Structure formats: structure tokens, C-alpha cells
Amino acid sequence: MRTKQLSSREAREALREQGVPADDAADVIAEFEERGYLNDAALAEYLVTAGSQRKGQGRVAIGRTLQQRGIPRETADAALAELEDDDADRALEFARSKAASLARYDEDTAVRRLVGQLARRGYGGGVAMTAARTALRENTRSSGARGRVRFEDSD
Numbered sequence: 001m002r003t004k005q006l007s008s009r010e011a012r013e014a015l016r017e018q019g020v021p022a023d024d025a026a027d028v029i030a031e032f033e034e035r036g037y038l039n040d041a042a043l044a045e046y047l048v049t050a051g052s053q054r055k056g057q058g059r060v061a062i063g064r065t066l067q068q069r070g071i072p073r074e075t076a077d078a079a080l081a082e083l084e085d086d087d088a089d090r091a092l093e094f095a096r097s098k099a100a101s102l103a104r105y106d107e108d109t110a111v112r113r114l115v116g117q118l119a120r121r122g123y124g125g126g127v128a129m130t131a132a133r134t135a136l137r138e139n140t141r142s143s144g145a146r147g148r149v150r151f152e153d154s155d
Contacts, residue, residue, distance in 0.1 A: 005043050005046070006038065006043075007038070007040050007043055007069045007070040007071055008029055008033060008038050008040055008070070009069075009070025010069060010070055011028075011029055011032065011038055012025055012026075012029055013070075015028060015029070040070075040071050040072060040075050041075050041078070041079070043069070043071065044066055044071045044075050044076055044078070044079035045079050045082065047062065047065055047066055047069065047071075047079070048062055048066075048079045048080060048082065048083050051065060052083055052090060055121070056090055056093065056094040056097075056121060057090075057121045057122050058087045058090065058091065058118075058121055058122035058123040058124070058127070059080060059083060059087055059122065060122035060123070060124070061120075061121050061122025061123075062080065062083070062122065063076060063080060063122075064122065066079065066080070087123060087124075087127050088127050088130065088131065090123075091118050091121075091123045091127050091128060091130075091131035092130075092131040092134055092135060094117075094118065094121065094131070095114055095118060095131040095132050095134070095135035095136075096135045096138065096139070098114060098117060098135070099114070099135040099136050099138070099139035100139055102114060102136065102139075103139065103140075107136065110132075110136055111129075111132050111133060111136060114128075114131075114132035114135065114136065115128045115129055115132045118131060118132060
């Protein structure tokens, strides 16, 4: 039994796998769309929100997910248009969450690994590089201040 929300294409493929004739499957899909059980636009909005907020993905990775799930291009474009154009902010947020775990590596290795992680989440090269360098620089500054005692004169 399936528990995830399906796109119309995924439902059509599932019915085909179950041996349902194409004409009957088309009728079922049409009925489910009419009743709201299948709604590619709502699924696309959900995938955009989940990809950007929960998974920290960039626009490219989210678009790829929509395509893989069979969301029609115009529906996917409409859902992506609702996404704020803040790939740089999302990339930096993700990079900050990973920077501390890369502290044991030299700077070049840490940058390379972090850029790779960002690229796999769909961030472009320039955005990924900027986010990685910024997060690692911030992490170096904050970790450098840890453990130091600061004395001040009290008059």
C-alpha cells in the first residue's frame, strides 16, 4: 500500500503496473483529479516547500524533484515561482550547519567538501563557493574565541 502523495503520472504508472487497462486507468485518474485526490499543483507546492525549508535544497534540486515526480512543466514553474529567490541565504544556512563538522580538515579540503554538499543540494557553483567560504570563515572566527578567558579591569 502506498502512503505518499502521488502525481497524476505516478498514479498512471502505478495503475499500469497493476495491470489496469489504459482506458480504465485514464477514467480513474480523471475521477481522482476531479475529486481532488490527485492534485499536481498542490503536490508541487508541497515539494517546493519541503525541499527549500526542510531539506535545504536549491531551486535546481527542487526543479529536478518536480520533474522526476512527473509534475507538468508549467505546474512546476508556477510552484517554483512562489519560492523566494534566496538560494544564497538557504545555501549559507545549510553551510553554517555543516561548517563545524569540517573543522578538522585543512581549509581547501573543507571548502571542497562543503561545496560538494551544496552542489548535491542543487546550488550553483558561485553560490555554493560563497556560502562555503563564508560559513567556514565564520566558524573559524567563532571557534577561535572559544576557551579564551578575557579579563577586564574593574574600577
